[in-house]
Every structure is written in structure tokens, then in C-alpha cells.
Amino acid sequence: MSERPIFVVGCPRSGTTMLQLMLHAHPRIAVPPESRILVQAYRERRTWGDLRRPKNRRALARWIARSSRTQFPDLGVDGDEFIRRAVEGPGSLGSVVGLVFQMFAELHGKARWGDKRPPYIRHLDAVLAMFPDAQIIHLIRDGRDCVSSLKEMPWFKGDIYEAVYRWTESIDIGRGHKLPPDSYYELRYEDLTTDPAATLTALCTFIGEAYDPVMREPYRVADVVPSHKDWHINTRQAVTTTRAGSWSQRLEPWEVSLCETVMGERLTAYGYELSGAPKAPRKDVSAYDKTASTWRRELRRTALTERINRFREPGPVAALLTTTQRELAGVHK
Template structure:
């Protein structure tokens, strides 16, 4: 929904979720020094030609994007930015961004690639997030994993707020956004340095353009903004799941304005399972940090985005 709200702005384009930005960063050593045109060509074809990157969802001329990357600045962030910039140009817009829920795990990496990036985080009641995730056909984990993901995302956002400051990090709340879209979006636009446009409050009008049809789980984005789904965790979660959420994440929920009933205690087995899941996620995050630290020492070149100074003519 927020992706579409931003995409409805006359100056901003946010594409459907892709799968090339972070994988390209992780594989940057494989592409070698991007000052070599042949290496930029290999990277461009890796982005454009592979089904896994979801490039086809962008509706772009692949050959033209390849040419732009080869002719563009020799950095990884520049190559990735050229793709997103081309998507914005498809709609005649000067600004672009990208959206994936999992980006909260990689904010330092995103800022390495795009040092001037403004980070926008949308927070929703963790209990509703758990309820929604467990109902997705593509989600293969249980409610313990879903809860650990929400907790991790909130903690990552709080770190970003401290380290990036108010000019680079902005926080929205889902419940306030659906309750009064115009007011909340005006605040977001002020952060972005843009004027609010009323079209942003009716994102369903452009859902057919910016949401791939295969993503049936996003069918509600084609409808008007509604508050109907807020607080539905009360009927969508089991009593045991509610108790676990409010025990494990009660302080975080309260800190972000959500009421917590509390009182009951989860089963020991539930608590133990959650602790194992959370510990595994913390370990995985630490491993990612260490691997990235090691890979930075042998990077083949600069990664930060540079605006293209010249591109092939239209």
C-alpha cells in the first residue's frame, strides 16, 4: 500500500519488488572491477537476463538498460540505480526508490550503495503482522518466526533512527496511515522534500500498473484504503499466539503506542521455541555483518551510487 501511495506521486516511482539489489551486492566480487566495460556488461546482463531478478516486472527495454549500465559510472550502486532510474523514467518521474520488507536487515548496506538514501519505515501492530504472515501461502515458517521478524524489524528501525537522524530516517504507523492518509502522507512528503498530491491517498487506482498480477496476496491494494484489517489479530491469532506476542514483544508494542492486555503467561515450550528462533536470527545477522566486513576488505571497486553524467540517446 505504501509503495503504491508513493508511486502515485507525480515525481516518485517505486517499482514492484525486485530480486537484484542485495544479491548483486553480495556477488560484487564476481563481477570484478566495474571500471572495465566488459565487467559492467556482465553485471548488466546478470540483472536483465535472469528470471530470478524479476527484471521483467519493470516493463523496461532490457537492451537499453544494458547500454545505460555499460555507459554509466563504474560503481555497483550506479548500475543498480540506473535500473531504478529507468523505471522512474518510464513514468516521466525524476525520483525513484525501492521497497522490500526485508530491507530492514540491510540498512547499512543500502546506505553504502546509496549514501543519500532516505529510509522510510512503516510500522504495524506486531500481532497483526504475525497474523498476516502466517496466512501467506509463500510464508514457510511458524508464528514464532513471524514474531521474531517483527521484533528484529522494530529494533533495526530504532537503530536507524538513532544513527541516521531525522533527515535520513522517517517512521510511519500503518494504523494512522489508513485512518487519515492525507495527514500522514503530508508528513512523509515533507520529509522527502516534496509536495503532497491527493492521488497518493487513492493508491488502488494505480495498483494494476505497479503490482504484478501474479501477486494475488496483494489483491486488497486494488481497493480503497480501509481500516477494516487493523486489530484483526484478535480473531486471527490463537490465544497462545497472542499471549506469546504480548509477553515477548509487550514493551516494544507499548513503546510504539499499541495497547497490551497482558496477564497470562505463555507455555514454557512456546517461550523456549521463540528463544531458539530469535537466537538463530541474531546469529545469522551477526554472520552477515562479519562476512560483509571481510568482503569489504577485498572489494574490486567503489560501490556508492553516482548520478549518470551521460546515457545513450533516446
């Protein structure tokens, strides 16, 4: 049976929480609510020093369990027990971080864990550095629906230009990946809601699990999502197709034109039909281009910093929690 960790990624508001719950409903898989542990721990890895030293593992574990930045309490894992096991466990960054999710799986009586956070699509290097055996599931939804939903979220502080960029970025990263077929998988939100049994059966083949019909009823395990995140209220109801295509009532005509002008080729490549809206005015396209350029510069700066940091890592990064992970790292014990 597979022990590989599963990561659900995509543009925000693409249905990743629904997919998280579908996977969490599986008898062997546990997928916790979103936390801010993995990427932050990776970015600050030099802070913790060589994690082959128990005192450094203790410092990292305490930060994970007690920092207000990590959302650790939402997982329901015992913090003191986590710190103790982290100190006694393998000496690598991925081992300490992975232990969080392993303990969450144990809490739910599951043998395998996953994690869901849409922005991981922007941090695949970090995910794969810590978990080289990871399986990435990229959920794709009609970009116009994603944009219209993002506009309504209380936590989204950007404008429509940034919302459009978020979707195009996730598509472009997915198209440009160089992962092997058993490590990266794409599926469409619309297929997942229209024919969940067939779509989930194919997904289970990818992750190496037997399909279970309970996965079609994610609302039954929706209590894993913190109740204060009320923008996920739809996940507490039966899977429905009613939200697909709702962009036609939620976007203004000029916003539809912007989406289809910028996203057009990408939308049709994934089977989404265009409405025939007129081409967006140059001023709107220029505003989008400015936003996209700003974010791309930021991503390039981050990537350069990370390349430099990889030459200065104080200790092992890859997880050593499973037989497969130890074999990948050349540790045979």
C-alpha cells in the same frame, strides 16, 4: 528538487505495498514492484570485478536483465537498452543497480525513484553503501496483525515463532539505527489508514516533496504490482481501517499470549494496547528464544562476512548517477 532515492522497509505484511503505491501515485516519484536485484548484486559484488571497466558493467547488467533470480521483467524496463546504458554509464555498483530504477522512473514519466522491499530493514548497510543519500521509510504495524497475516501467506515457510521474530527484529533494527533525521523516518500503518492526508503530508515533508491528494488513492496505480501476487489484492481497493486489529479474530489465545509476552514493551512503545492476555508458558517463550538465537547467529555471520568483503571490494560501490551522489563521492563532473 530532491533526487535522493527512497526505500520503504519494515516487517513483511506491515502495509509496505500500500505505501509503495501511495508514493508511486505521486507525480514525481516512481516505485516499482519488488525485485531481487539490490541485495544480491551487493552480496556478489566481487563476482563482477572492477566496474570501472565497461566489460564488467556489461556482465553485471546482463545478469540483472536476464537472470531468473532478479524479477527484472516485472519492471517493464527494456533489457537491451538497460545493458547499453549501464556500459556507457558511471563505473560503480550502485550506478548500474540504480540505473534500473532510474529507467523505471523514466518509463512512468517520473523524476525520482524509490524501491520497496521489507527485508531491506535487514540490509541497510548494503542500501547505504550503494546509495549513501538514501532516505529510509520504516512502516510499522501492530505486530500481532503482522504475525497473523504472515501465518496466512503462501510464501512464508516459517512458524509463528519466526513470524514473531520478524517483527521484533524490524523494530529493534529501527530503534538501533544511527542515521541522521533526514535519512530515516518511521510511521505507523494505522495512522496511514486512519488519516492518510495528514500522515502523507508529514511524510512528504521528510522526503522533500509537496503532498498531492492523489496519494490517498493508491488503488489507481495498483496495476504496477504483478497480478500473480494475489496476496496484495487489498491494494486494489480503497484504503481502509478494517484490517487493523483483525489479529483478535485470526490468532489463537496461546498465540496472542506469545505475541504480547515477547513483543509487549515494543508494542506499547509504539502506542499499541495490550489485550491483557496471560503470560505465555515457558515452553513457548523458549521455542521463540531458540528461533531468535538461530536467526541472530546467522545475521552475525553475514555481518562478519560483509565486513571482510568491504576490505576486498574490487571497485567503487556508491552510485554516481546524480549531482548529490557525485558530490558525496568526491567526483565533481
